[in-house]
Every structure is written in C-alpha cells, then in structure tokens.
Amino acid sequence: MPSLSSRPTIIRRSPIRRIAALLEEAKRKESIISFGGGAPSLPPPREVVEYLAKMLREEPAKAVSYTSTRGIPELRELIAQDLKKHWGVEYDPNQVLIVNGGTEGIYVALSATIEPGDEVIILDPTYLGYSEAIKLFGGKVRRLPVSVESGYQPSLEELERIISPLTKAFILLSPDNPTGRVVTEKFVRGLVDLAVKYDFWIIFDAVYKHISFGRKTPWVDAIPEARERTITINSFSKEASVPGLRIGYVTGPQEAIDAMEKIKQYISLAPSAAAQYAMIKFHEDGIKDRYLEEVVIPTYRKRRDLMYKLIKEYLPEARTVLPEGAFYFFVDMRRYLEAMNRNDEEFANRLLYRKSVVVIPGRYFGDKGKGHVRMTFVTEPEDRIEEGMRRIAAYVSSYVF
C-alpha cells in the first residue's frame, strides 16, 4: 500500500462515534439505556414527515434532485426571516449557506479561516469535534478552562491572557455541550470587544439555540461590531429532531459565506434536496414554534428536571449544574471515582459492561473534564431515565459502600 497522508494520524477517532457504531451493532440494544450520544428520541413534527412522504410519492424526481450548493432560495429566505424574528438579526438570504449539519458547518468555517499555525481558542471541556477539525487544517488548539464552581461560565480575564498574536478564532458554543451552560450577555459583549481589539473570528456554534429552559442564549452578531467577524453555525438536528437528515446552515459576512460555499462545492457539492424541502415545511404554518413550545421544550424540561432530582438523590456526592439549555448534565464524579479507584473512562466502560448504561467519560471533552461524566437526558423517556439512574446508583454503591 502506498503511504497515507499524515492527516489521519494527527487526529483521534471520535470515542462517541465509536460508541454509536457499537450500539448500532449491539444485539441487546433494548436493554441498553443510553445517556450517551445527544440523539433526540422525539420524532420530528408530524406535518414535516407527512409533507416529505407526500412529496416523495407525488414529485419524486424533485424531492431527490440536485440543488444549488448554497441551497434552495426559498429555504434561505425562510431562515433569514426566522433569524430576524427570534434573534433580531437581519441577514440577506445570500448570507445563508445550507450545510450537511453542524459538523460540516464547523468544518467549512475553519477551512475558510484557519491557516497552518493559526491558534484557535476553545473551552475545556467542550465538544470534542472542534479540536480535531482545527488540527486537520494545521491549526493549534488553545484551551480556556471552565469548571463546575463557576457554573461552567468562561472568564474574560482568563481568555485575554491566552490570546496571542497567532489567535485567529474563538469558538463559542451556547447553549453548551457538554455542560448545558448558557453563556452570559456580559461575556459575549466582552468577547466581541476582545475580537475587535485582537482581530480574530468568533465562530458561534448555535446548534442548540432553541433548546433552552429559561434564559435564551445571547446572540453574538446581534452586537453590530460582531457582524463582520462572526460565523454562526446552526443545525436542524436538535430543533426539528432530524439528526439523521444531516441539515443545518451557516451565516456570516458575505465574503466568508462566498468562500465557504466555494469550498463546499468540492466537499459535498450540495445539500440534500429532500432534507431542504422538509425544512421549508418546518418553517411554515407556525410548525416550528408550536413544535418547540408544545413538544420539545416541555418534554426535555421534564426529563431534565427528573434527571436532576435523581442525580441529587442517588449521587449526593456528585456536583453538577442544572443545565439552562442543550441536552446534557456534566457531572463531577470525583468523590465517587476516587473511592472506586477508577477514572471516568474506566467507570463508563464498566458501567456499560456491568449495567448496560451508556455515559460519556468527561475526559473526551478535554483534560478539565477528567473525573466527570456527561449524561444526556434527551435520548431516553422518563421511565428509562429512572431505571438508568437506579442502575448507576446500584453500581456506584456496590463499590463505595
């Protein structure tokens, strides 16, 4: 075999994707309770799947035809209206680029901005895909630590200390994975000031934007000075419960959108037509707002509150923060893990093996995540959240007591 490039060796395989593959092949799937990958278990809005099913039957060629790389104009128009309505930002539909989910959004944003040697600042812990994508472009990863003590809120002072002349971008995820933290207005304002002062990009990952249980996330480029230096990543996976349709969008300055579109032509040509038509329907007839207000948020809020109660009850020595948004509890388990003489990864592996419960080791999200586990509350219904938490409690107490 001729040699491979160095790219595969400079990145690591996603451990969460490895778990996804294992679960897909597991024979005993039913008995496994997953607090692992953040996969919504809710079906998408009825009207959306009905619309797509009908279109597949009645206009099959249209439903599966090529579209432009930027995406169907009607969908981009609806998205621009929706951004204005929910976040007060005005975007021309040409400043909206449809992408194959948030992952492709991050990838094209980094591709269009990062040169080898550039530094990108991300939080620690944070979504594990950022560091690997940055490395694929030769970028250097700098990490800004956050902790349970400060409610996983980043500090502007610490941020300014790690900014260097090589800083090219900062990635902000709010609501956050893995912590559920919604960033403060004050932080965003300060971040924008720093981005202007030191001339770097803000990549605002807003894939969980509509999953919040109280305070909405501040919107970065609602601040005028941010507009020319912010690329925002959006996904329909979470808000429409369609992770497997692989559809999202990116907004940003026109020149950046044009650059990302150009690159995307050679990565994936164009987004899925079927997924785009489904998302056109999602924005019509008030379906989106109704689905979020009546189905998604109430369902997830109940599950979140239940998991919170059970963590307090079954794992009283654990420390966590009630998530204001997104899908996850990030739980500091160090008191238990020390008593068990296990690290978070060993704990997660054995918990799956012994009790058939999936949790994600905190170290996968950064060094500061060591001793923590991430548990999602959106994949399982309430009875199985109860059952899973009971199994975790039984497993822990078999060691600790």
Next chain:
Amino acid sequence: MPSLSSRPTIIRRSPIRRIAALLEEAKRKESIISFGGGAPSLPPPREVVEYLAKMLREEPAKAVSYTSTRGIPELRELIAQDLKKHWGVEYDPNQVLIVNGGTEGIYVALSATIEPGDEVIILDPTYLGYSEAIKLFGGKVRRLPVSVESGYQPSLEELERIISPLTKAFILLSPDNPTGRVVTEKFVRGLVDLAVKYDFWIIFDAVYKHISFGRKTPWVDAIPEARERTITINSFSKEASVPGLRIGYVTGPQEAIDAMEKIKQYISLAPSAAAQYAMIKFHEDGIKDRYLEEVVIPTYRKRRDLMYKLIKEYLPEARTVLPEGAFYFFVDMRRYLEAMNRNDEEFANRLLYRKSVVVIPGRYFGDKGKGHVRMTFVTEPEDRIEEGMRRIAAYVSSYVF
C-alpha cells in the same frame, strides 16, 4: 473582517455549480433546455420512494436518526454482495464507507492520501472537481491529455512520461465525464503495473459504473495487485437517479477506509439515515437490476442515439465520439467556433442568452477541452433534445452561413 485563509483563493468557483444556481433562480425555467449539469431526469424506482415515504410515516424517528459514521451495517453488507455480483470483487462490509455522494468520496480519499507537494495525475479534459479538491490539500495537478482522435482513450506511454517521484495518485474516471469514454482493459492493466512500479494510489472514480451502453468498464481492483493501492468511489446519484439524496460509498484497503472514516467524522459526522434506508431498499427484491435494465439504460440509450443522430445531422462539421457510458457527448466544435470567432465559453454564454439552451464549455474540464462543449443527454426527454439541438443548429447557422 479578520482575514480568510488562502484556501478559497487557490481554488476556483465551479462554473457548473454557478449555472445550477442560476437555473434554480431562473423564472423562465420551463423554456430553458438544459444539456448542462448531468442531472438524471428519471424519477428513482417507485419501490424505493414508496418505502422511504412509508418509513417516514410509520417510523419517523428511525428514518431521521443518527447512524454510525461508516454507515448502517445492513447497507454495507448489501453493497459488498452487489460488488461481488457485478464486478467479481470481494469486499468485507467493513471495507465499505458510506459517504455523502461521490464528491465527498473524492474529498476524503484525497484527504487521506495527499500531502502538500504530492502530485496527482488527472486527465485533460476531466471532471472539474478533481483539480480543485487536489489543490485544497496542497497537492499539485499533473494532466494527461486525451483527444477525440484516440476516442478520448489515455495512453500508457504518455502516462509513464509524466510520472515523477512526487506522483502520489492517479485518478481514473470510467465511464468518463465529460467524454463518455469507457477505458480499455489494456489501459487498466498497464496502469496497475505502473502504480506498482512507481508506488502510487489509483483513485478509481466509478460513479457512472452502471451507466454503460455496451462494454462494461473494467474494474480496477479486480486485478489482485491493485487491491492494496486502489480506492474506489461509488455514487447512487446516477444508478438510482437520486442525486439530491447525496449518497454513495467508497471501498479500499482496510487501513485507508479506517483513515477516511476518521476524517469523515469531522467533515460530516455520518451519512443521512433516510438516504441509507432508501438505498437498502434499492438493493432488495431485484429492484436495482430491474430498474437499470428496464428503465435507465433503455431510456438513456434512446436519448443518446437521438442526440448522436442530431449532432451528425445539424452539426456535420463537429467531431465527437459515441459515448459508451455515462451521460455526455463531448463535442469538438472548433470548425464552427473559428468561423464564428467565438471561444467555447462565449459560445455557451450566448447560446443560453439567445436560445435558452445550456451547454457546458469544454475549457471548464481542462485546457484540452477548449473549443469543445459538453452536452448531457439525460436531463431532457427526447422532444426537448430535438428542440434543443434545433436551437443550437439555428444559432450556429445564423453565424456560419
């Protein structure tokens, strides 16, 4: 705005994608006859869209859920069986990576093999996406010319002359875009010998593999020595008429597949679940073979034969080759263009403006394509092929005679 990376400046915008976007926005779409983008106008097999529509209605959460990055095991198993049946090659399902269409296949194959400075040999003319994707990875493009005189068949002698110590890969597309040429068994055998001798990868782009009107394309890695140095790109866009579902697959040595999967995790996470389920159905109940034999090939063969007849009739001074496969005529128009004092791009622009017929300028496929145009016969039905060719003839004769 902070600076963008250099990537957008080293590649060019795809002129074919620009035309796709223009057509999408055109008000007078109906009157435009497109011999442009190779978009099949046939609907996909009835059973496939029915199956997907039913699944969306009855199991919506499953139809749009995350899958593993490599793809649903059942689909990969069916693909492995299909490759054995049609091409006599044995692949383990783990050596099949599902991708978001042929474009992503090419992109991940190059990402996993090409370092900055490596040379990749492609034909001239050839599919315009290769050169830009190579450049995105810092690779250098070397071109092997082919011409209408030799039926667009590449020469082994000329190939060996441009191989250098930096040659890392050769991209072979058969059946070919833009020429419709199916490569010879002799060329493939010689290519494999050279790849072994000079230790380079063969990237075999087989996206048109089932679109042939006589002789099937030789299969590169059916030759044992090719197995460890060939990555094959497959797409369902052409064979199932589902370009807008964005689904295809890649095969290759296990280590290369593992590397490509790892990279893909950070490009697009996972392929579309809905598209994968549709393609599972495509492989069942003999649907695929029946659809190809009874619908696709007879329909396209008729259109191809009609267009050939009309080219001979209306453009007697043009030179072309009856395509053995794929979707296109590549027509040497130099006799006309010289008389008209226009190059191929000017000709195509004016033809669209004056006569509302889309053809693709040959120069977009490489310098050797200058003076040619590419015309697809799969997008329009026969009456519109007739009408389009009449308009071209009228346009040309208004100048020439």
